[in-house]
Amino acid sequence: MAAWKLLSTGMGFLQSSLPFCRQVRGYYVDWRMVRDVKRRQMAFEYADTRLRINAIRKNTILPKELQEIADKEIAALPRDSCPVRIRNRCVMTSRPRGVKRRWRLSRIVFRHLADHNQMSGIQRSMW
């Protein structure tokens, strides 16, 4: 489901299944951004399961056999479902580094927009 959604919104993918529909097109900046989106969606799907299995694992009450089994189970989940693999990329340029979390923008884009007065409440600082 998520993969299908991705394909429909992927870079330049045409979808003209119905005659009177417009082509569904969405543009992510590059494929790394597409993969990051995929990982986020999968992480959302498996979030509850991972939380519960981890609650069994990180435990001193339950028997260790159970915890070992829980370890194996969580390792068997798809690799993209873990939230650790998500990278906060810049929304505009997909830059992996130098991204301010509040605006989800890389430093270069942030500076560009702020200089052109597009960022509300942002002002050049001097003191």
Next chain:
Amino acid sequence: MQVRSGLIHTQNARLPSTKCKERESLASGIWAPCTARPLGTSSISFSGNKESSTSLSEGKENEPEKNEANAEVNTDGQNAEVNEVTENSQQTLTSQLETEPVVKPEDSKQVEKTKSGKESLLELLGAMKVEVTTARKIRPSKTSRMSERPDQEPMESAHSMFQHAAAEGSPQQHIIADMKVGRRPNGRSNARPTSQIRFDDDGKGYTQERGITGELDGVRKRKSPFTSKRLNIFTAGVEQDTLSDLGPTLWDIDLANHIVQTTNQMPRNGFEEMIQWTKEGKLWQYPINNEAGLEEEASVPFHEHVFLEKHLDESFPRQGPVRHFMELVITGLAKNHHLTVQQKKEHIDWFRDYFRQKDDVLKEAEA
């Protein structure tokens, strides 16, 4: 038709609107009687019978109104165009007047004859390039005449009806009598061709110039249909429950879907785009509500959130590490104010399933 060529050169492509107030210096004044009559009682043909038709229209408007001066200007203007004698127009007028049922032709005829000389002189002096304002003269008098005619006709045709109604004891017996013929302000009745010489009757040496402001004021002051007295002719229809169904049928839904898919409903500007996003849920609703998606949760009592042991009682062992673990889980869920009660129940159910699957492992571990 050569005589008319002098006028045709002033014709423009645009036709006057029915509510045109501005001065139009067009020979489209000839067109005006054909276009500016919403309730045309006589069909006026363009091509052939322009003169007779306009004289017919003028003949009609002559009866109730006393705008003979204007009518004379019209008729004599037409005569001057076609280089016919005024008697011709008067003959046509009289012939038309005879056909009218409710008419006082004698007065208008006499007034025509007395004023014809002066007005014909004016027209001849004005020459061919006459800014014929027949539009203005015909229309206000026509519309005011229209207000009177429907009063008279229903009098004749529906009078019997109202007699019956009166016999039956209808509440409003004097509807027609109550219809007051208001004098519409003929705002542009004094509009003359600018080249025309105006006579001041009292020898002042000047005439009073009135602009269009008075007419524009009159437009606003006129009573709207909602301010005047109710006539109570029609009874208010009883509200019918035409669609007392269970709601939109499947066909309606299908039609709506089809319409949505075929029409192009792209947002035209940023505001519409933001509206679309808000409907989809991508954009928050302003002013910001911290409990935006949780309206139902507000009605859930707190004890359902906090006291969750009742879910623990089935199929969980009463003692042992599993029970200990689950009590910890429940304590944690009770303190969590971000989850709904349904989500907490699902949590506990998942653990129940999981421990059921691992029953043998647990027994091995204990043993």
